[in-house]
Amino acid sequence: MRHPSPLPDDLPDVFRASEAQALGVTKERLGRGDLHAPYRGLRARGAVGAAPTLREGCLRYAPRLQPWQFFSHETALILRGAPTPEWPHRPGIHVSAHRPAREPRIGGIVGHRLQSRDPIFERDGDGLPLEDPARAWRQCGAIWALDDLIVAGEFLISGKQALASIEELRAEVRVMGDVPGARLARALAEMRVGARSPRETRLRLVLVRAGLPEPAITWNLRDDRGRFVAELDLAYPRYRVGVEYDGRVHADDPAQFAKDADRWDSIRAQDWDHVRILTHHMRGGGASAVRKVRDALIAAGWRPGGS
Known part of the structure; x- marks a missing residue:
């Protein structure tokens, strides 16, 4: 041959x-x-x-980009590391251009012609032009559910190197408008700074929507002498109840599991109730997770309907 x-x-x-x-x-x-x-x-x-990853697909498409076109919507957020909506959602490759320039019209690409506006996209380490984070988050309002917007928004505004501020997200919605149902405004009202994982955010939303008190996020637990004991995902300091999400199905790393077990003992030694939420507790709308946390709060003196 x-x-x-x-x-x-x-x-x-x-x-x-x-x-x-x-x-x-x-x-x-x-x-x-x-x-x-x-x-x-x-x-x-x-x-x-094999089917390419989102980044691989963008890199393969990049030679077709015109100078005025850029990756937008969920593509720009995911390429920056933002969490995606949960299965069965499959993110697409979105490419936009501002009027009067033309968006791409080609199979496999979701093209958007945006309002006349000065573009402010920036290039990542691979040279891909990405929409501004706050703008991309607003654009996702038309294609993502409420909780997905909250999760992604908290990713953007949290961490030592936040990609946007809550004020920037609000300003973007104020300038460019909301989507039907005021989904973006509702997302902004429920977003909090400090979340470290999508599961932690979704757990907090489930608890608060079930009528439980709003927990503190990433709470530093200290002993009576002010010495650091542990950082808790969610905490109710008034009731001395800490809540943490543990997504492990089983203990893959025995050494890490042993270290975590010692940490849990240290938390309880401070006369705190430590509630671990596992993956199966979040099934069916999180009823089991709510029940576990509610029981711990009631045992600590909280009463439904109270402050």
């Missing part, structure tokens, strides 16, 4: 077919099995393999 002729060294791993033809590569050569077409008009080295 005759091997395909070598491609010019100037061609990157993903390239425009027209670019290759300008270098003398024939249409017949572009159709050989060592190349595949990830999108119309493009060729990528290698045969078709």
